Amino acid sequence: MTLPASEERAGTIGVDELARRIRVHCVQMTARANASHVGGALSAADILAVLYGKILRFDATKPDWPDRDRFILSKGHACTALYAALAESGYFPLEKLETFYADGSPLAGHATHKDMPGVEVSTGSLGHGLPLSTGMALAGRRDGRAYRVFCLVSDGECNEGSTWEPALFAPHHELDNLVVVVDYNKIQSLGRVEEVIDLAPLADKWRAFGWATEELDGHDTRALESALERVPHEAGKPTCIVAHTIKGKGISYMEDELLYHYRPPLGELLDQALAELGSPR
Amino acid sequence: MRNAFLSELHDLAREDSRIVFITGDLGFGVVEGFMKELPDQFVNAGVAEQNMTGMAAGMALSGKIVFTYSIANFPTLRCLEHIRNDVCYHDADVKVVSVGGGFAYGSMGATHHATEDLGVMRLLPNMVVVAPGDPVEARAATRAVVAHSGPCYLRLGKAGEPVVHDQPIDFELGKAIVVREGSDATLISTGGMLPSALRVAASLAGEGVELRVLSMHTLKPLDDEAVLRAASETRALVTLEEHSVIGGLGSAVAELLAESIDVRTYFKRLGVPSRFSPRVGSQEYLLAENGLEASSIQGAIIDLLDRAR
Numbered sequence: 001m002t003l004p005a006s007e008e009r010a011g012t013i014g015v016d017e018l019a020r021r022i023r024v025h026c027v028q029m030t031a032r033a034n035a036s037h038v039g040g041a042l043s044a045a046d047i048l049a050v051l052y053g054k055i056l057r058f059d060a061t062k063p064d065w066p067d068r069d070r071f072i073l074s075k076g077h078a079c080t081a082l083y084a085a086l087a088e089s090g091y092f093p094l095e096k097l098e099t100f101y102a103d104g105s106p107l108a109g110h111a112t113h114k115d116m117p118g119v120e121v122s123t124g125s126l127g128h129g130l131p132l133s134t135g136m137a138l139a140g141r142r143d144g145r146a147y148r149v150f151c152l153v154s155d156g157e158c159n160e161g162s163t164w165e166p167a168l169f170a171p172h173h174e175l176d177n178l179v180v181v182v183d184y185n186k187i188q189s190l191g192r193v194e195e196v197i198d199l200a201p202l203a204d205k206w207r208a209f210g211w212a213t214e215e216l217d218g219h220d221t222r223a224l225e226s227a228l229e230r231v232p233h234e235a236g237k238p239t240c241i242v243a244h245t246i247k248g249k250g251i252s253y254m255e256d257e258l259l260y261h262y263r264p265p266l267g268e269l270l271d272q273a274l275a276e277l278g279s280p281r
Numbered sequence: 282m283r284n285a286f287l288s289e290l291h292d293l294a295r296e297d298s299r300i301v302f303i304t305g306d307l308g309f310g311v312v313e314g315f316m317k318e319l320p321d322q323f324v325n326a327g328v329a330e331q332n333m334t335g336m337a338a339g340m341a342l343s344g345k346i347v348f349t350y351s352i353a354n355f356p357t358l359r360c361l362e363h364i365r366n367d368v369c370y371h372d373a374d375v376k377v378v379s380v381g382g383g384f385a386y387g388s389m390g391a392t393h394h395a396t397e398d399l400g401v402m403r404l405l406p407n408m409v410v411v412a413p414g415d416p417v418e419a420r421a422a423t424r425a426v427v428a429h430s431g432p433c434y435l436r437l438g439k440a441g442e443p444v445v446h447d448q449p450i451d452f453e454l455g456k457a458i459v460v461r462e463g464s465d466a467t468l469i470s471t472g473g474m475l476p477s478a479l480r481v482a483a484s485l486a487g488e489g490v491e492l493r494v495l496s497m498h499t500l501k502p503l504d505d506e507a508v509l510r511a512a513s514e515t516r517a518l519v520t521l522e523e524h525s526v527i528g529g530l531g532s533a534v535a536e537l538l539a540e541s542i543d544v545r546t547y548f549k550r551l552g553v554p555s556r557f558s559p560r561v562g563s564q565e566y567l568l569a570e571n572g573l574e575a576s577s578i579q580g581a582i583i584d585l586l587d588r589a590r
Contacts (some may be wrong), residue, residue, distance in 0.1 A: 066344070097537075113294050113371065120342070121338075121339075121342065121367070121371060122366065122370055122371065123366075124366075125362055125366055127331070128335055128362075128363065128367055129329060130335075130368055131332045131334070131335020131336050131338075131339065131363065132335050132336070132338055132339040132342075132367055133333070133339060134332065134339060134340040135335060135336030135337060135338060135339020135340040135341075135343070135347075136340070136342065136343050137339075138324070138336060138339075138340060139301075139339065139340040139345055141342035142321050143343070143344070143417070161331065161534065162331035162332060162335065162363070164337070165327075165329035165331055165332035166332045166336070168327070168329070169326065169327065169329065169332055169336070179350060
């Protein structure tokens with residue numbers, strides 16, 4: 001079957017507009033649900049916009065198409081950004097986003113696959129996405145399929161041993177159809193990454209494990225697009241993109257603030273957030 | 282059982298290229314045949330059970346039927362949340378296989394005693410739990426879990442267990458096998474305790490006690506009907522397992538009996554107390570230490586029948 005032309009999808013609104021809309025949805029969903037985790041969703045918004053707007057080969061009307069590229073949100077708590085990207089890509093109506101966190105809704109507070117077309121797997125416990133992604137990449141390789149697997153991990157889950165087990169496995173098996181993007185926003189649950197468990201030098205770690213690794217500004221959509229459309233960066237190696245990001249990116253009072261791992265934007269702060277995103281109430 | 286499983290799986294994998302066997306770097310001397318003949322269906326995940334299990338789910342969600350394989354508690358408890366979230370929540374076609382259930386690795390120490398696995402696996406939604414009683418059941422169980430689409434746990438002994446069934450068996454997941462008919466009491470066995478159960482039955486027959494023996498090779502779903510029939514047709518029920526008395530066969534049967542208001546029976550769980558064995562030793566030694574050798578089993582049944590008189 002023919003792939004939906006990515007230029008067409010992105011061309012409709014453009015990657016930067018898609019990123020802006022994802023942010024608006026993240027803020028609105030989090031506020032409506034009085035939910036947490038908006039900061040980590042906003043840090044990932046540009047990465048998701050580039051993936052869904054430009055990179056991933058998919059057909060939203062056929063979520064089970066065997067040759068689709070897989071996107072695995074390992075940092076499942078950033079699910080508002082994923083749900084928004086999927087809705088904007090046509091997997092389900094935008095109105096469904098309004099049921100986030102609601103009684104009886106499939107839109108759980110961590111990425112959930114049940115009754116959610118486009119969500120490949122349920123995540124939420126950290127350190128699960130990369131093993132799952134590696135299995136998908138290995139199956140695709142052995143079946144001679146052309147699909148790629150893109151896995152977005154948080155910096156916090158680079159504390160998990162189960163992130164580093166597949167990090168060892170994938171290069172050994174030359175899975176160059178596997179791409180990890182690290183949303184390196186430098187803040188985890190209880191503090192700054194460098195104060196909790198310092199990951200630096202993070203890119204060197206992935207490189208040492210055998211990944212073709214590139215560092216970039218995770219909010220520079222052109223840099224992201226350029227890096228992601230060139231995968232694999234080296235034949236026979238999985239690719240790792242260490243994306244330097246800012247937690248809460250796009251909302252001035254949330255940027256680089258641990259508090260917005262937890263606090264939803266409410267009242268005047270919601271008004272301010274939406275105004276800063278160019279979608280005033 | 283291990284060799285029967287591997288031989289059967291090898292045959293099945295030749296017929297069905299969707300079958301993938303992932304080992305957690307174990308199986309020296311027994312998995313090489315599969316690896317050499319079917320390299321595209323074989324993976325050594327290394328000593329990394331979390332990744333082994335997550336990858337298995339990822340492969341299953343990409344159309345494979347995936348076996349994960351290791352010994353004792355490594356393929357189950359070590360990576361439990363990956364089984365729960367990645368395998369069971371996604372209803373992925375993954376079969377978790379543990380070799381060395383119970384005290385098979387007795388002398389290796391309590392780290393290698395798999396005495397809680399059945400209970401823990403039973404707790405997980407979507408999980409089918411199977412513990413075959415001899416190599417013949419192990420072969421049949423291997424076929425059955427491949428035919429069943431969804432998560433399964435297959436608990437095997439080690440190697441060298443005696444063959445109990447000298448005739449072809451009718452093996453169905455969730456259906457106990459009546460290995461010996463009897464009308465006085467019923468001994469319900471799971472896993473590798475089956476030969477002991479039959480020895481006890483033969484010995485009791487010499488004392489005029491006719492013991493029914495069930496091989497409850499599937500703990501979940503439990504064969505409720507076979508249990509309730511035994512409870513109504515015989516005077517006492519005893520469960521027998523190389524596993525903690527908490528959570529496994531004994532618990533499953535007790536839960537059923539307690540909620541069956543029409544059933545009145547005498548009931549006893551034989552298994553391992555909830556403790557770590559203070560000493561190591563051979564499988565036979567540790568079974569005896571826990572009251573699971575034939576004479577203790579027989580004594581427990583006679584005591585129960587005395588109370589039932």
